[in-house]
Amino acid sequence: xxxxxxxxxxxxxxxxxxxxxxxxxxxxxxxxxxxxxxxxxxxxxxxxxxxxxxxxxxxxxxxxxxxxxxxxxxxxxxxxxxxxxxxxxxxxxxxxxxxxxxxxxxxxxxxxxxxxxxxxxxxxxxxxxxxxxxxxxxxxxxxxxxxxxxxxxxxxxxxxxxxxxxxxxxxxxxxxxxxxxxxxxxxxxxxxxxxxxxxxxxxxxxxxxxxxxxxxxxxxxxxxxxxxxxxxxxxxxxxxxxxxxxxxxxxxxxxxxxxxxxxxxxxxxxxxxxxxxxxxxxxxxxxxxxxxxxxxxxxxxxxxxxxxxxxxxxxxxxxxxxxxx
Amino acid sequence: xxxxxxxxxxxxxxxxxxxxxxxxxxxxxxxxxxxxxxxxxxxxxxxxxxxxxxxxxxxxxxxxxxxxxxxxxxxxxxxxxxxxxxxxxxxxxxxxxxxxxxxxxxxxxxxxxxxxxxxxxxxxxxxxxxxxxxxxxxxxxxxxxxxxxxxxxxxxxxxxxxxxxxxxxxxxxxxxxxxxxxxxxxxxxxxxxxxxxxxxxxxxxxxxxxxxxxxxxxxxxxxxxxxxxxxxxxxxxxxxxxxxxxxxxxxxxxxxxxxxxxxxxxxxxxxxxxxxxxxxxxxxxxxxxxxxxxxxxxxxxxxxxxxxxxxxxxxxxxxxxxxxx
DNA sequence: GCTTGCTATGGAATCCATTTCATATATTAC
DNA sequence: GTAATATATGAAATGGATTCCATAGCAAGC
Numbered sequence: 001x002x003x004x005x006x007x008x009x010x011x012x013x014x015x016x017x018x019x020x021x022x023x024x025x026x027x028x029x030x031x032x033x034x035x036x037x038x039x040x041x042x043x044x045x046x047x048x049x050x051x052x053x054x055x056x057x058x059x060x061x062x063x064x065x066x067x068x069x070x071x072x073x074x075x076x077x078x079x080x081x082x083x084x085x086x087x088x089x090x091x092x093x094x095x096x097x098x099x100x101x102x103x104x105x106x107x108x109x110x111x112x113x114x115x116x117x118x119x120x121x122x123x124x125x126x127x128x129x130x131x132x133x134x135x136x137x138x139x140x141x142x143x144x145x146x147x148x149x150x151x152x153x154x155x156x157x158x159x160x161x162x163x164x165x166x167x168x169x170x171x172x173x174x175x176x177x178x179x180x181x182x183x184x185x186x187x188x189x190x191x192x193x194x195x196x197x198x199x200x201x202x203x204x205x206x207x208x209x210x211x212x213x214x215x216x217x218x219x220x221x222x223x224x225x226x227x228x229x230x231x232x233x234x235x236x237x238x239x240x241x242x243x244x245x246x247x248x249x250x251x252x253x254x255x256x257x258x259x260x261x262x263x264x265x266x267x268x269x270x271x272x273x274x275x276x277x278x279x280x281x282x283x284x285x286x287x288x289x290x291x292x293x294x295x296x297x298x299x300x301x302x303x304x305x306x307x308x309x310x311x312x313x314x315x316x317x318x319x320x321x322x323x324x325x
Numbered sequence: 326x327x328x329x330x331x332x333x334x335x336x337x338x339x340x341x342x343x344x345x346x347x348x349x350x351x352x353x354x355x356x357x358x359x360x361x362x363x364x365x366x367x368x369x370x371x372x373x374x375x376x377x378x379x380x381x382x383x384x385x386x387x388x389x390x391x392x393x394x395x396x397x398x399x400x401x402x403x404x405x406x407x408x409x410x411x412x413x414x415x416x417x418x419x420x421x422x423x424x425x426x427x428x429x430x431x432x433x434x435x436x437x438x439x440x441x442x443x444x445x446x447x448x449x450x451x452x453x454x455x456x457x458x459x460x461x462x463x464x465x466x467x468x469x470x471x472x473x474x475x476x477x478x479x480x481x482x483x484x485x486x487x488x489x490x491x492x493x494x495x496x497x498x499x500x501x502x503x504x505x506x507x508x509x510x511x512x513x514x515x516x517x518x519x520x521x522x523x524x525x526x527x528x529x530x531x532x533x534x535x536x537x538x539x540x541x542x543x544x545x546x547x548x549x550x551x552x553x554x555x556x557x558x559x560x561x562x563x564x565x566x567x568x569x570x571x572x573x574x575x576x577x578x579x580x581x582x583x584x585x586x587x588x589x590x591x592x593x594x595x596x597x598x599x600x601x602x603x604x605x606x607x608x609x610x611x612x613x614x615x616x617x618x619x620x621x622x623x624x625x626x627x628x629x630x631x632x633x634x635x636x637x638x639x640x641x642x643x644x645x646x647x648x649x650x
Numbered sequence: 651g652c653t654t655g656c657t658a659t660g661g662a663a664t665c666c667a668t669t670t671c672a673t674a675t676a677t678t679a680c
Numbered sequence: 681g682t683a684a685t686a687t688a689t690g691a692a693a694t695g696g697a698t699t700c701c702a703t704a705g706c707a708a709g710c
Contacts, residue, residue, distance in 0.1 A: 003696050014660040019698060027658050049438040050378040051696035055665050059375065061418070070404040075395040082394060082421035086428060091435075093386070094419045096407035103411060110416075113374040219599040245599065252603050274544040274570065275600055278577050328666055339690040344668060352688050376666035380695050 002043040011039040022047065058117055062299060063093040063107045066122040067183075071217075072245060072273050073288060077122050077143060080292025088300050099125040099183075108134040118299045122292075139302035141295050141311075144187055152302070152311040154294045156286045158188045161317040162195040162240075165268055165284050168319055169238050170203060174266060178211030178236030180225055180250075182243055192242065211236045222249025229265065230257055238266035238325065244276030244283055251279055251324065267324040280323035287315055327368040336364040347372065383442055387624060388418040388432045391447040392508075396542075397570060397598050398613060402447050402468060405617025413625050415442075424450040424508075433459040443624045447617075464627035466620050466636075469512055477627065477636040479619045481611045483513045486642040487520040487565075490593055490609050493644055494563050495528060499591060503536030503561030505550055505575075507568055517567065536561045547574025554590065555582055563591035563650065569601030569608055576604055576649065592649040605648035612640055 004022070008015040013032050020028045021036040028036075039045070053059045064081060066074045078094070085092045093116060097103045104126050110116050111134055121131065121142040128146045135150040145155040169177060179196050181189050200207045210232065213225050222241070226249070229235055241247040247269035251261050259265050269276050272285035298311050329347070333340040338357050345353045346361040353361075364370070378384045389406060391399045403419070410417045418441060422428045429451050435441050436459055446456065446467040453471045465476040470483070494502060504521055506514050525532045535557065538550050547566070551574070554560055566572040572594035576586050584590050594601050597610035623636050 004698095005696080008660095015697080016660055016699080017658090020659090023698085027656090029658065032659085046434070046437045048379070048696050049435070049440040050375055050384065051665090052698075053375040054373070054379050054667095054696080055698045057375075057665080064419075068404070069394070069407060070397075070400040072395075075400045078419075079393070079395040079421070082419060086421065086423075092419050094389075094403070094407060094417050096404070096411065098411075109371070110374070112371045115374040219603045223603065248600070249603050275573070278544045278548065278574050329668095330666080333690095340667080341669080341690055342688090345689090348668085352686090354688065357689085373666055376695090377668080379666080379697090380668045382695080 002045045003048070004045075007036060007039050007043065007045055010043070011035040053114075057114060058303075059115060060089070061091040061093055061116045062118045062120060062296070062303075063095055063110060063116045064120045064122060065095045065097055065104050065107055065124055067097055067099045067125075069094065069096050073243070073271060074122060076271075076288040077292035077295075080289040080294075081120060081296045082292075083289075084293045084296035084300070088296070090296075090300065097125070099123075101125045105130075108137075108140075111140070112137045117303045120295050120299060122295075135308070135310075139299050139308065141299045141302075143291055143295055145191075145314075146187070148312075150310055152298055152313075154291050154298065154313045154315060156291070156315050156317045158191045159195045161284055161286060162192045163199055164317075165240055165319060166196065166199045169240065169266070169268060169325065170199075170205070172238075172266075172325055174238040174325075175205055176208075176211070176235070176237040177205060178208075178213070178239040180213040180216040180222070180239060180241040180246060182215070182217050182246070184214055189242075196240075208234070208236075211239075216241070216246055217243070219245050219249035222246035222251075223253035226250045226253035226257070226259070229254070230259075235265065238262070238268065240268045242270045244269035244271050244273035244281055247281050247283075247324075248273075248275045248279050251281065262324050269324075272318075272320055276322075282322045282325040283320050284317055285320055286317045291315055327370045328373070329370075332361060332364050332368065332370055335368070336360040378439075382439060383628075384440060385414070386416040386418055386441045387443045387445060387621070387628075388420055388435060388441045389445045389447060390420045390422055390429050390432055390449055392422055392424045392450075394419065394421050398568070398596055399447060401596075401613040402617035402620075405614040405619075406445060406621045407617075408614075409618045409621035409625070413621070415621075415625065422450070424448075426450045430455075433462075433465075436465070437462045442628045445620050445624060447620075460633070460635075464624050464633065466624045466627075468616055468620055470516075470639075471512070473637075475635055477623055477638075479616055479623065479638045479640060481616070481640045481642045483516045484520045486609055486611065487517045488524055489642075490565055490644060491521065491524045494565065494591070494593060494650065495524075495530070497591075497650055499563040499650075500530055501533075501536070501560070501562040502530060503533075503538070503564045505538040505541040505547070505564060505566040505571060507540070507542045507571070509539055514567075521565075533559075533561075536564075541566070541571055542568070544570050544574035547571035547576075548578035551575045551578035551582070551584070554579070555584075560590065563587070563593065565593045567595045569594035569596050569598035569606055572606050572608075572649075573598075573600045573604050576606065587649050594649075597643075597645055601647075607647045607650040608645050609642055610645055611642045616640055 004015050004018045008018045017032055018036050021033050095107045104124055111119050118139040128149050132150045140151040142153045146153055247267050251267055269281045269283040272283050276283050294313055329340045329343045333343045342357055343361050346358050420432045429449055436444055443464040453474050457475045460475040467478045470480040471478055572592050594606045594608040597608050601608050
């Protein structure tokens with residue numbers, strides 16, 4: 001396969017000139033430019049980008065760490081990231097980690113090895129301190145609030161959002177509030193839980209362990225919760241559920257068994273998913289697409305400018321009032 | 326930043342020996358190995374992978390072309406790909422193309438530029454002939470039946486699957502069959518359409534243009550179809566819909582308006598999505614996860630062995646009988 | 651007429667690891 | 681005791697681009 005040396009030889013110029021043509025540098029005469037272009041065409045030449053990456057120290061690629069690509073939450077964030085990456089002519093390397101720390105570490109090692117220019121961590125099993133050890137090698141951004149760290153972040157205030165949601169329910173007159181949480185893994189789960197407890201305690205509302213459901217991640221899990229509620233002596237009046245798809249599972253199953261929503265059981269979801277729109281589920285939209293897009297723009301800017309000053313961007317959330325509360 | 330030359334100098338060995346240690350080659354004495362390892366540790370050395378990629382001509386990365394990552398169909402295929410990639414220690418570069426041909430071409434150019442070792446095309450706007458032009462540069466696999474091409478494929482026989490689905494409906498006594506198709510873009514859409522027409526014609530079943538809906542992609546689109554059916558004088562008895570989420574939108578909206586499923590309107594979906602399980606939608610499962618996994622395994626094998634002989638693997642589908650037919 | 655600045659070009663150094671080849675010693679085989 | 685093989689090591693070539701530096705012609709400014 002041809003290389004620039006050969007192009008140079010055949011076109012009768014130096015490799016420098018070939019490189020200039022390749023990179024649209026000025027200071028190449030029209031005649032030589034044409035000769036180079038012509039030779040490139042003739043030899044069906046294409047650049048070996050690995051050589052370019054080696055000499056420039058950049059790769060034009062950013063890695064994305066997330067646990068499961070087929071969950072709505074993550075696929076939307078990824079959509080936002082991918083859209084911006086396409087605009088910026090950047091490539092995204094997807095690491096679906098299943099929350100395996102050693103896989104996530106491998107990605108951070110790629111940053112160290114200069115295989116990538118930056119890392120976007122959408123959700124992780126790693127401690128912030130571990131991530132900080134890699135900030136010398138390139139920009140890193142997380143999609144959760146990690147406090148004042150040496151890496152950037154975009155996040156919504158889960159505490160505040162959850163609190164606001166509870167306040168909304170409270171304002172509607174509900175006192176007996178239950179709560180279905182998704183994976184316990186992420187940091188946001190525990191933040192929401194503390195918001196939940198603090199709110200109940202401040203408002204003097206009843207806390208019942210049987211109204212709490214953990215690791216409630218799928219539609220089927222939601223349906224299971226509906227079934228368990230049927231047997232319950234003292235049911236919550238409303239459930240706040242982190243994920244509209246889970247809420248949908250619950251609502252559909254509950255209705256099958258004659259429960260009226262919201263009269264017998266009100267439901268508030270999260271994420272503003274299509275299925276939630278369809279079932280008219282009241283929800284908190286935390287603007288996942290925007291989160292992905294913002295994450296990309298921030299890290300891209302940091303790569304471009306070489307700035308290593310961490311940026312922390314707080315994003316809006318939005319309570320969407322619909323028919324299940 | 327340190328390189329192997331410096332490691333070699335400080336450890337008092339040659340760069341060759343350092344490279345051997347790095348790559349676990351035999352024929353390094355324990356003493357020198359320890360010295361090298363020690364120096365690596367001390368200097369906090371890490372390999373510049375771009376140099377490795379340049380000299381070896383491999384990158385350990387495969388690109389994936391798909392139009393939208395946040396559609397169930399694609400996110401499941403991606404899940405299958407990502408799972409296998411993790412096992413094989415390969416990296417996936419995601420190109421969310423929105424069916425923009427020039428973006429898809431850029432990815433194929435990456436293959437030419439040696440930035441990646443192979444390309445998985447889940448769905449594309451490109452003609453097979455265009456893809457074939459790149460098969461000299463590395464293995465390519467598509468997730469659709471493209472006939473006997475110079476690139477590999479994994480696919481389900483959409484014609485056969487669709488025909489089977491129609492036969493199933495027919496066996497249940499339905500004669501008036503409608504059809505909601507997703508994006509017109511993919512090649513599979515037109516295959517299904519010809520299966521549909523051929524089936525109706527063979528069985529002497531009525532074809533009505535108003536029972537056909539095209540570009541029906543979202544839950545809301547499904548709901549829209551339900552509304553339009555309400556006004557219809559002569560309604561189909563059953564709808565076959567390419568996507569359970571669309572079917573779900575239709576079913577939920579139809580029920581709101583008093584239509585009984587399947588008595589007033591039967592529905593058959595596609596993809597065996599969670600929402601379909603929840604709503605008990607009869608569906609055709611075309612094993613998307615397996616498709617992604619198989620695609621990866623095939624292309625990975627081709628990269629490993631250097632074989633350029635295209636592989637064509639046909640996958641199973643499965644009619645899942647539930648309550649909407 | 652001399653300095654300054656712009657355009658145009660190429661030589662050579664650089665990025666960093668892998669791998670071939672050559673060489674040397676140690677061990678095993680018969 | 682000699683031939684054959686296994687182990688151990690390093691020098692140098694290799695992969696393919698970018699970029700710094702040096703050089704030179706030519707126009708403009710005063």
